[in-house]
Amino acid sequence: MGKLTLEKLRALREALRREIHQRTTSDRSIQIAVGLGTCGIAAGAGNTLHALTEAIAARKLGNVSVRQAGCMGLCHSEPIVEIAVPGMPRVIYGGVQPADVDELVREHLVKRNPVARLVYESRPESADAGPDASFERFPNQFRIVLRNCGIIDPDKIDEYIARDGYCALEKVLFEMTPEQVLGELEKSGLRGRGGAGFPTARKWLFTKNVPADQKYIVCNADEGDPGAYMDRSTLEGDPHSVLEAMVIAGRTVGATKGFFYIRAEYPLAITRLETAISQARAYGLLGADILGSGFAFDIELRLGAGAFVCGEETALIASVEGKRGMPRPRPPFPAARGLWGKPTVINNVETLANIPVILLKGGEWFSRIGTATSKGTKVFALTGKINRSGLIEVPMGATLRKIIFDIGGGIRAGRAFKAAQTGGPSGGVIPPEFLDTPIDYENLGKIGSIMGSGGLIVMDDSDCMVDVAKFYLEFTVDESCGKCAPCRIGGRTLFNYLKKIAAGKAVPGDLDQMRDICQAMQRASLCGLGQTAANPVLSTLRYFADEYHEHIAEHKCHAGKCQSLLQYRIDPVKCVGCGACLRACPVNAIAGERKKTHVIDPAKCIRCGQCFAACKFGAVARA
Amino acid sequence: MSTTTEPTGAPKLTDELLAFIAEWKSRPGSLIMVLHRVQQTFGYIPRAVAFEVAELLDVPLAKIYGVITFYNFFKLKKPGRNQIQVCLGTACYLRGGEDIVHAVEKQLGVGLNAITPDGEFSFEAVRCLGCCGLAPVMTINGKVYGKLETGQLPAILAKYRQV
Ligand SMILES: Cc1cc2nc3c(=O)[nH]c(=O)nc-3n(C[C@H](O)[C@H](O)[C@H](O)COP(=O)(O)O)c2cc1C
Ligand code: FES
Numbered sequence: 143m144g145k146l147t148l149e150k151l152r153a154l155r156e157a158l159r160r161e162i163h164q165r166t167t168s169d170r171s172i173q174i175a176v177g178l179g180t181c182g183i184a185a186g187a188g189n190t191l192h193a194l195t196e197a198i199a200a201r202k203l204g205n206v207s208v209r210q211a212g213c214m215g216l217c218h219s220e221p222i223v224e225i226a227v228p229g230m231p232r233v234i235y236g237g238v239q240p241a242d243v244d245e246l247v248r249e250h251l252v253k254r255n256p257v258a259r260l261v262y263e264s265r266p267e268s269a270d271a272g273p274d275a276s277f278e279r280f281p282n283q284f285r286i287v288l289r290n291c292g293i294i295d296p297d298k299i300d301e302y303i304a305r306d307g308y309c310a311l312e313k314v315l316f317e318m319t320p321e322q323v324l325g326e327l328e329k330s331g332l333r334g335r336g337g338a339g340f341p342t343a344r345k346w347l348f349t350k351n352v353p354a355d356q357k358y359i360v361c362n363a364d365e366g367d368p369g370a371y372m373d374r375s376t377l378e379g380d381p382h383s384v385l386e387a388m389v390i391a392g393r394t395v396g397a398t399k400g401f402f403y404i405r406a407e408y409p410l411a412i413t414r415l416e417t418a419i420s421q422a423r424a425y426g427l428l429g430a431d432i433l434g435s436g437f438a439f440d441i442e443l444r445l446g447a448g449a450f451v452c453g454e455e456t457a458l459i460a461s462v463e464g465k466r467g468m469p470r471p472r473p474p475f476p477a478a479r480g481l482w483g484k485p486t487v488i489n490n491v492e493t494l495a496n497i498p499v500i501l502l503k504g505g506e507w508f509s510r511i512g513t514a515t516s517k518g519t520k521v522f523a524l525t526g527k528i529n530r531s532g533l534i535e536v537p538m539g540a541t542l543r544k545i546i547f548d549i550g551g552g553i554r555a556g557r558a559f560k561a562a563q564t565g566g567p568s569g570g571v572i573p574p575e576f577l578d579t580p581i582d583y584e585n586l587g588k589i590g591s592i593m594g595s596g597g598l599i600v601m602d603d604s605d606c607m608v609d610v611a612k613f614y615l616e617f618t619v620d621e622s623c624g625k626c627a628p629c630r631i632g633g634r635t636l637f638n639y640l641k642k643i644a645a646g647k648a649v650p651g652d653l654d655q656m657r658d659i660c661q662a663m664q665r666a667s668l669c670g671l672g673q674t675a676a677n678p679v680l681s682t683l684r685y686f687a688d689e690y691h692e693h694i695a696e697h698k699c700h701a702g703k704c705q706s707l708l709q710y711r712i713d714p715v716k717c718v719g720c721g722a723c724l725r726a727c728p729v730n731a732i733a734g735e736r737k738k739t740h741v742i743d744p745a746k747c748i749r750c751g752q753c754f755a756a757c758k759f760g761a762v763a764r765a
Numbered sequence: 766m767s768t769t770t771e772p773t774g775a776p777k778l779t780d781e782l783l784a785f786i787a788e789w790k791s792r793p794g795s796l797i798m799v800l801h802r803v804q805q806t807f808g809y810i811p812r813a814v815a816f817e818v819a820e821l822l823d824v825p826l827a828k829i830y831g832v833i834t835f836y837n838f839f840k841l842k843k844p845g846r847n848q849i850q851v852c853l854g855t856a857c858y859l860r861g862g863e864d865i866v867h868a869v870e871k872q873l874g875v876g877l878n879a880i881t882p883d884g885e886f887s888f889e890a891v892r893c894l895g896c897c898g899l900a901p902v903m904t905i906n907g908k909v910y911g912k913l914e915t916g917q918l919p920a921i922l923a924k925y926r927q928v
Contacts, residue, residue, distance in 0.1 A: 180894075180895060180896055180909065181896045181898050181899050181909075181911065183909070184896055184899055184902070184908075184909035184910070184911045185899065185911060185912075217896075217897075217898025217899060218898060220898075220899070365895070366892075367893075368853075368854030368855045368856075368892040368893035369854050369855030369856040369857075369893060369897050370893070370897070371893075371895035371896070371897055371898075374895040406801065406838050407838075407891070407893070407894060407895065408895055409907065442792075444794070444797070444798065445797065445798065445801050446836075446838075447797060447800075447801070447836030447837070447838035447839060448836050448837035448838035448891075449835065449836050449837060450892070461797065462794055463793065463794040464793070464794035464795060464796035464797050464798075464832070465794075465796075465828075465832065466831055466832055466835040467835060467836070482793065523897060523898070524898075525855075525856035525897040525898060525900060526855075526856055526859050526860070526900075527859065527860075531856075531897070531898040531900075532898050533898070563855070566855070597855070597897075599855050599856060599859065601859065605859060613855065613858055614855075617892065623835075
């Protein structure tokens with residue numbers, strides 16, 4: 143195809159659209175998409191795709207196109223197959239294994255009967271859909287960032303182009319001045335999705351106004367929050383949306399070079415990005431003289447290497463420069479002095495993915511979505527003790543109740559909701575009393591958590607809040623770079639206190655000590671990691687103080703999580719004397735003759751729980 | 766970085782790596798990308814290769830050592846023939862990641878961050894593989910196993926044992 147000019151790109155888009163239109167109208171061809179994100183592949187979607195292609199070929203069905211797509215966000219039901227037969231409702235199937243494929247092809251494609259047992263969702267293609275219908279593919283969701291995820295083949299730039307891809311870039315290069323771009327962004331109210339929520343327009347303006355011979359755009363795809371994968375899915379499902387936004391950022395602030403910092407733990411996202419970058423280069427959408435506009439911009443990938451702190455912008459800069467990822471004090475902010483000392487815009491993947499849509503639909507349109515202070519949508523990775531874990535995108539201001547119960551299908555195994563955690567190691571827990579609070583940056587801050595990057599982890603009554611705080615602290619202690627004392631020493635000390643509490647060895651005064659340390663860390667740490675590391679402790683203390691007191695005063699862990707506080711006992715009524723527990727016990731703490739009641743010697747018991755797991759009669763009681 | 770368990774005939778930079786270094790040498794901040802490529806080739810960063818890289822990139826060895834030890838991803842020791850990673854990110858932790866760790870330990874007979882004596886498996890815990898929706902998750906040589914139950918482990922591990 144070679145490098146495109148503006149006219150050629152427009153002609154290509156028109157041709158692609160005509161082709162798609164024809165496929166669904168006069169050709170009446172059947173479209174099948176299989177979700178091939180990392181989670182889909184892990185669940186076996188690759189085999190499902192292969193089986194589908196074979197089955198269709200074996201039956202010599204013409205007029206069927208099977209393609210890979212990114213993640214649709216329905217992780218709980220992978221592998222996902224979406225089938226659109228013209229004139230029939232579009233059907234999303236879940237849990238489709240290769241063994242199901244023959245039935246699917248025979249029933250749905252040939253006989254036109256959807257296979258009810260596999261249907262996840264079936265939605266008629268409504269003719270009277272509103273102007274925003276393409277964002278409303280799933281009930282209760284509004285998908286701007288994920289607009290193409292699960293729809294287009296991420297390895298094909300043409301599919302992105304056909305769906306308005308690089309239209310915003312055309313506008314920015316040929317119709318708008320940088321000031322106008324900033325004006326739209328300002329109107330949109332877009333704030334950074336990487337955690338801090340800084341207004342994007344202001345960040346860009348700042349960099350634009352600093353005179354320099356070289357400026358840089360960096361996309362932060364480090365996604366270090368354990369339990370979150372929004373950015374991975376976006377990059378695996380729609381890499382061009384982020385690339386397009388980086389070029390737009392470059393044009394707006396006057397940068398000609400971009401870096402993509404992505405964690406090495408995401409091999410598939412890296413491969414898809416590499417493909418996307420080379421396709422964009424081949425089309426002349428990256429490189430010299432983009433679309434004949436005279437503007438040059440190119441992007442290089444840089445891999446992270448497993449350090450959480452490198453998500454912090456100054457540490458990230460050190461890492462891109464090839465050094466140990468040590469943060470430095472701000473100011474100066476990277477917007478003024480960033481990579482190699484040059485002004486640098488650093489934005490998160492999700493922030494960037496919003497930008498092409500904002501410029502196409504207008505800042506005004508975007509600002510109508512969300513709450514007074516937080517505009518647009520937020521992508522959440524819904525995980526933990528929830529029925530439908532997955533990736534969702536909702537307007538800012540949605541309530542936790544809507545997210546957890548309406549979209550997420552409620553708590554697993556019919557247990558009770560105890561808390562939701564947002565913001566990962568920098569965030570806090572949200573107890574049931576705030577289920578109806580609209581979620582935005584300000585409200586989350588008020589209740590002691592943060593928006594964070596979008597991890598939303600649901601906990602039930604079998605999760606212990608002391609254990610959760612301990613888990614996060616262990617993480618930050620591991621990940622602290624060690625440069626400043628409050629984080630290095632404070633974090634370790636706090637962690638030791640939590641271990642003491644979990645072991646039933648704490649004394650009442652310990653909680654006050656812990657609060658003091660938390661405050662010192664918040665005030666005196668060098669970077670965001672240390673400043674926020676105490677949040678999980680403070681917020682569990684704030685809402686679940688009783689649980690801490692129980693551990694300390696009564697040596698009890700009601701959730702049954704803190705091993706050293708558990709007591710195991712054999713119920714003489716239920717015990718049949720089978721000896722399973724006796725054989726499972728690694729320290730010979732259980733005695734008893736065959737067919738007679740067994741007993742645990744509490745002095746020998748190490749509370750490992752093996753007997754509890756081994757007993758088939760529910761005779762081992764834990765309290 | 767004292768005596769590591771390196772095979773005789775210390776590893777050397779391959780031609781492919783030499784070409785990669787030549788291509789990247791002039792780009793600023795290339796050290797981490799070069800180390801990634803080295804680890805991709807050898808499975809770890811052999812001491813002898815680190816010396817060569819230092820020479821070629823004209824970076825002090827101390828700086829290379831500093832970078833390797835800062836980042837969890839880089840290894841100084843040769844890993845097992847099969848590499849097992851069990852996720853202990855938040856989602857996996859809550860859904861029983863620790864039970865998986867204990868079960869793998871029992872199966873292999875070695876603890877976390879160790880290599881089995883026959884060199885077949887190395888075993889480490891990691892923080893989030895980005896498949897939290899399938900928690901608990903484990904990978905072997907990069908292949909992801911999701912919604913794991915401890916009962917599945919013997920069969921999965923058997924597949925990787927020397928045939
Ligand atoms: C410890 C720490 C870890 C962070 N990790 C990430 C991350 O993984 N991804 C990210 O986009 N931002 C992360 N941030 C926030 C970045 O420093 C920065 O604010 C962000 O990338 C700016 O982009 P935005 O304005 O688009 O949000 C982290 C901050 C801290 C303090
Ligand atoms: S927490 Fe295990 S994959 Fe994310």
